[in-house]
Amino acid sequence: MEEISPIDGSRRGLKTTLYLLSLFVYCTQSLYADHPGKAAIASAHYLATEAGHEVLAQGGNAFDAAVAVSSVLAVVEQTSSGIGGGALWLLHRASDNHEVMIDGREMAPAAAHKDMYLNADGSVNRDLAVNGPLAAAIPGEVAGLEHLAVNYGKLPLAQSLKPAIRIAREGFPVYTKLFRMLEYKEKVIRRWPAATKAFLPAGKVPEMGQIISLPELADVLEKIAGEGRDGFYTGAVAQKLVAGVRAAGGIWSMEDLAGYVVKERKPVRAHYAGYELVTAPPPSSGGIAIAEMLNILEPYHVEKLGKVQRTHLVVEAMRRAFRDRALYLGDPDFYPVPQSMLIAPDYAAGLRAGIMFDKATPSDMLPGRDNLPDGTDTSHFSIIDSAGNMVAATLTVNTIFGSSFMVPGTGFVLNNEMDDFSAKPGEPNAYGLIGFTANEIQPKKRPLSSMSPTLILGADKVAVLGTPGGSRIISMVLLGVLDFMAGNGPQSWVKLPRYHHQFLPDRISAEPDAFTAEEVLALQAMGHSVEVRNRCWGNMHGVMWDRKTGEVTAASDARSDAGRAIVR
Ligand code: GLY
Numbered sequence: 001m002e003e004i005s006p007i008d009g010s011r012r013g014l015k016t017t018l019y020l021l022s023l024f025v026y027c028t029q030s031l032y033a034d035h036p037g038k039a040a041i042a043s044a045h046y047l048a049t050e051a052g053h054e055v056l057a058q059g060g061n062a063f064d065a066a067v068a069v070s071s072v073l074a075v076v077e078q079t080s081s082g083i084g085g086g087a088l089w090l091l092h093r094a095s096d097n098h099e100v101m102i103d104g105r106e107m108a109p110a111a112a113h114k115d116m117y118l119n120a121d122g123s124v125n126r127d128l129a130v131n132g133p134l135a136a137a138i139p140g141e142v143a144g145l146e147h148l149a150v151n152y153g154k155l156p157l158a159q160s161l162k163p164a165i166r167i168a169r170e171g172f173p174v175y176t177k178l179f180r181m182l183e184y185k186e187k188v189i190r191r192w193p194a195a196t197k198a199f200l201p202a203g204k205v206p207e208m209g210q211i212i213s214l215p216e217l218a219d220v221l222e223k224i225a226g227e228g229r230d231g232f233y234t235g236a237v238a239q240k241l242v243a244g245v246r247a248a249g250g251i252w253s254m255e256d257l258a259g260y261v262v263k264e265r266k267p268v269r270a271h272y273a274g275y276e277l278v279t280a281p282p283p284s285s286g287g288i289a290i291a292e293m294l295n296i297l298e299p300y301h302v303e304k305l306g307k308v309q310r311t312h313l314v315v316e317a318m319r320r321a322f323r324d325r326a327l328y329l330g331d332p333d334f335y336p337v338p339q340s341m342l343i344a345p346d347y348a349a350g351l352r353a354g355i356m357f358d359k360a361t362p363s364d365m366l367p368g369r370d371n372l373p374d375g376t377d378t379s380h381f382s383i384i385d386s387a388g389n390m391v392a393a394t395l396t397v398n399t400i401f402g403s404s405f406m407v408p409g410t411g412f413v414l415n416n417e418m419d420d421f422s423a424k425p426g427e428p429n430a431y432g433l434i435g436f437t438a439n440e441i442q443p444k445k446r447p448l449s450s451m452s453p454t455l456i457l458g459a460d461k462v463a464v465l466g467t468p469g470g471s472r473i474i475s476m477v478l479l480g481v482l483d484f485m486a487g488n489g490p491q492s493w494v495k496l497p498r499y500h501h502q503f504l505p506d507r508i509s510a511e512p513d514a515f516t517a518e519e520v521l522a523l524q525a526m527g528h529s530v531e532v533r534n535r536c537w538g539n540m541h542g543v544m545w546d547r548k549t550g551e552v553t554a555a556s557d558a559r560s561d562a563g564r565a566i567v568r
Helices: 006-031 046-057 062-076 126-130 141-151 157-170 176-189 193-199 215-227 235-247 254-258 286-300 307-328 345-353 472-485 490-495 517-525
Strands: 040-043 086-093 098-104 263-265 268-272 275-279 379-384 390-396 454-457 461-465 508-510 530-532 541-546 552-556 564-567
Touching: 040 046, 040 062, 040 541, 040 552, 046 062, 046 157, 046 379, 046 564, 062 086, 062 141, 062 157, 062 215, 062 379, 062 390, 086 141, 086 275, 086 454, 098 141, 141 157, 141 215, 157 215, 176 193, 215 235, 235 254, 268 286, 275 286, 275 472, 286 307, 286 345, 286 454, 286 472, 307 472, 307 517, 379 461, 390 454, 390 461, 454 472, 461 472, 461 490, 472 490, 490 541, 490 552, 517 530, 541 564
Parallel strands: 379 541, 508 530
Antiparallel strands: 040 379, 040 564, 086 098, 086 390, 098 263, 268 275, 275 454, 379 390, 454 461, 461 541, 541 552, 552 564
């Protein structure tokens, strides 16, 4: 008789359990519809959502729709994303259940160096880091769009770019967010004549409803439609970009543009309450931070706890994940990110052991802190097509209108993504985030992102979500995921009151409606510092397919007026 060692026996038991589990999942799944039959798109602008449906109606799939939505956002929402910036598109292909992240994140130019934003006294020159051409990294969005169309779409790139070209040429009406953000950035925009001509026609902030057209941007998009990425990264457009950037004090070269590379990255996966989360890997910090926080939180069953206790534990998870973001995360092509450690349940168990149920952990008491070396903006859209293909995409020029710098004759602003690097160890960037060696500036490196496009996959339901919001992207997506786990749909995730903790500064910041006065007092009694802000944040767009009921739902955040979710 064969002798079975306890180890073999438990392995065999594990194998049987896994087999039965997969049989159960297969049988349950086969009870449900295998495709939604309808398509849902939720984005930050109604013209972008309509453009996505337009290419779906022409026989395109979710990936073609993603090209159309991204490129229309690049015209109508330059506050937040555009062809002068970058994006992360997380894809699920239904035919073979393939998931991949298309990394169109910007890259530092070859002449960038780690001290490039330091004044003579060693302090950081914040103006240079965020305004003007020196703040701009080499854009990745155009290369990403071509990659999407060629490798995943059904339609030619030129066809999916048509709505964006049309809207850039014919114009679109000024809406509330654009109007407010133009008022907010007017002074900076005025520094550069091309940006002033495009966004301050007649020399002033346009009226609400006034039509803005961007014919030069339409010309650039037409070049891309005709020549693919070469229409942007080499040839006449590239020459214009390099000359314009250098004339205004920037450091781009023709080689930087021609050398831009799109990367396909393996997504980060996390498991929570029987669902699988597929989310953004480095060079975003979002997926790892969300996986780490979910691992810490799962055994607490936070959905069953009272609000103050739940908030306390969620904040303690945020604190720890953001600490690790500061210490360990950067472009994986340049820095050995300890990804498997950070998303391991055992690592989370160690972090959980340090959490007290009734007391905040001061951030400077966390292990490792002493070892540190001295020293609404962005956009998101979510798509599911009738075949079940999904796209979660977060796109950015970094802060509002990016660097606000526009090369004459192009019609689009350049990003200021260089500020997502750590300009100096421990020195906060525009989002108050700190970083060290992992995210220091190096030539051709990608700056660390917080963008967290996310898919939730379950036998009964699948969901797509994400949001802009700088460092708060990560906590907003976490709260959205926890709300999904509590049984709620997109309408609920997008309107949840939000709170955030990012390790340093050591405080909870909260939207005006997030907590009652009593809840604030209860959190303070546990040792948390709570800052109730007078403004809301985020612009979440989510879609969900309930495979049991067949229902497809979508929702856009009401915090912004222009967003639109359409199921058709
Ligand atoms: N630029 C915002 C981010 O990537 O996190």
